[in-house]
Amino acid sequence: MIEFTFWDIVRNLLLAARWTVLLSLAAFVGGGIVGMIVLFFRIAKNKWSRRIASGYIALFQGTPLLMQLFLMFFGLPMLGLRIEPWTAAVLGLTFFASAYLAEIWRSGVAALPLGQWDAGASLGLHYLQELRLIILPQAFSITRAPTVGFLVQLIKSTALTSIIGFEELVRTSNAINNATFEPFKVYGLVALIFFVMCFPLTQYARRLEKRMPAR
């Protein structure tokens, strides 16, 4: 049997944490891009496009992320795509994040006074210019705190990808625990690593919230 010293455990966990960070970033960027598309549908003038986007958001907010990951992992091969845990994890988290981010940003758009749209139109801007130059910059800036808050949620959610076999922090810790039989220490360390990643972001979100002027 291999002996694990305390530092072996820590080193292996930190190496695995790289994948947690990478997955979080990939899902946040991917979720942001897809979320923008959903947002366009969600605030469009067409009633049906708004309904489809609401349905999309409700679907992802009304089902467990674990199920979404399973459906990705087992569903994509049925379409003939070869899929690995990493792909399923990134895609699953991307769609999950897109629904939440679209809803957060929509709340920002909804919070703007309608006069902003009218003012844009009276300056002769067409719809896309209005969005790009007037509406979206303001909507993003007033929803910065919940966006950062969601990033924290996303980082924590990457733990679930261990269940579909993606080798990140939690899956590595399971393996280490099976070798060392020291669950208290191993899971305590994992919790600490997650805390170190998430706490600064939580504090940052809180600061943003405080700095927000009351409207």
Place this chain on the structure above:
Amino acid sequence: MAFAWLPGALGDIAHGAATTILLIAVTTLAGTLLSILGAAGRRNGPVLLKRAIACYVEVMRNTPFLVQLFFIFFGLPSLGIRLDPILAAMLAMTLNMAAYTIEIVGAGLDAVPGGQTEAALALGLRPRLVFIKIVLPQALKVIYPALTSQIVIMMLESAVVSQIAVRELTYEADMLQARTFRSFETYFVVTLVYLVLSMALRRLLVSGGRRALGAGVS
């Protein structure tokens, strides 16, 4: 896509769903109670208690539920505390939910004007009675929508407790797909069950809240 296995599996799925409902019912009651105590303690308790509650909230909110669950189920036995899977799941869910709802309940308590407490005290009510009869009902009314969302989120999060072999909906799905080799179809059906459960739970809570609190809950 093939669903020939479905009729024979309905019993298992219903059984799993019942366990999920049990889990969330216990968690809702215990979690809300704990968060009322926590929020009250954080406002009126001794300094040490205040600090302990603040730490607890930060730790729970900044670590994944899955890790908390493993810590409780696999870690606590090394301290001599051995829990049944379902008890460990209930404990983990309650502790996790309370961390979020302490903040929510606290915000509700802050939203009740101080004059309410002063008026009640002036009428000669004991401080504890003031809290239970005057402040708390008004606070709950304000925060009820946020509480509802948190309960639904917790219900969805409970899928994770299948990992410590609690026989709830996801666990039954895992067993079914291992038997039928119809992974996608199984998880598809169970996802729909979750969707129905979450919509029904939200509707139940909203109509229940309207009746019990007279809250203008949307």
